[in-house]
Amino acid sequence: MNNFKNSILKNITYAILVSAMAFSAWAISLDDAKQQGLVGEMPNGYLGVVVNSAEAQSLVESINKKRKSIYIDLARENKLTMQQVTALAGAKAIEKTQSGHFIKNAAGNWVKK
Numbered sequence: 001m002n003n004f005k006n007s008i009l010k011n012i013t014y015a016i017l018v019s020a021m022a023f024s025a026w027a028i029s030l031d032d033a034k035q036q037g038l039v040g041e042m043p044n045g046y047l048g049v050v051v052n053s054a055e056a057q058s059l060v061e062s063i064n065k066k067r068k069s070i071y072i073d074l075a076r077e078n079k080l081t082m083q084q085v086t087a088l089a090g091a092k093a094i095e096k097t098q099s100g101h102f103i104k105n106a107a108g109n110w111v112k113k
Contacts, residue, residue, distance in 0.1 A: 007078075008074075008078055008085075011077075012085070012088050012089045029059055030063065033056055034098070034102075035101075036051075037051060038055075038056040039056050039059065039060055040097075040102030040104060041090070041093040041102075041103050042103070043087070043090040043091070043094065043106065044086050044087070044090050045086035045088075045089030045090040045093060046060075046064045046067060046068075046086070046090075047059075047060045047063050047064055047067070048060065048110075050102045050110050067089070071085045071086055094113070097113050099112075099113055100112055100113065101113055
């Protein structure tokens with residue numbers, strides 16, 4: 001079971017990296033948005049808007065659409081539920097979040113990591 005979980009985590013990490021690379025046009029904007037505290041990672045595997053702005057909302061919608069597609073594929077390939085995949089992805093994304101960037105905690109509040 002541990003090897004299975006490690007395999008899933010590797011796939012999720014790969015998916016997050018691929019989705020980041022797929023947003024090459026957004027890469028600087030995403031980094032800037034995180035640096036400025038406009039967006040953050042959530043436990044459900046998706047990006048969230050911390051400070052509401054049209055640019056942040058557009059960026060989050062675009063990235064989350066790609067992430068959802070990747071998560072659906074991972075769930076099918078690994079015979080998991082979307083909830084399982086998004087929970088694993090969220091944990092991994094929060095783990096990889098840089099210090100000083102925002103994450104949403106279990107209470108639903110945005111906090112700096």
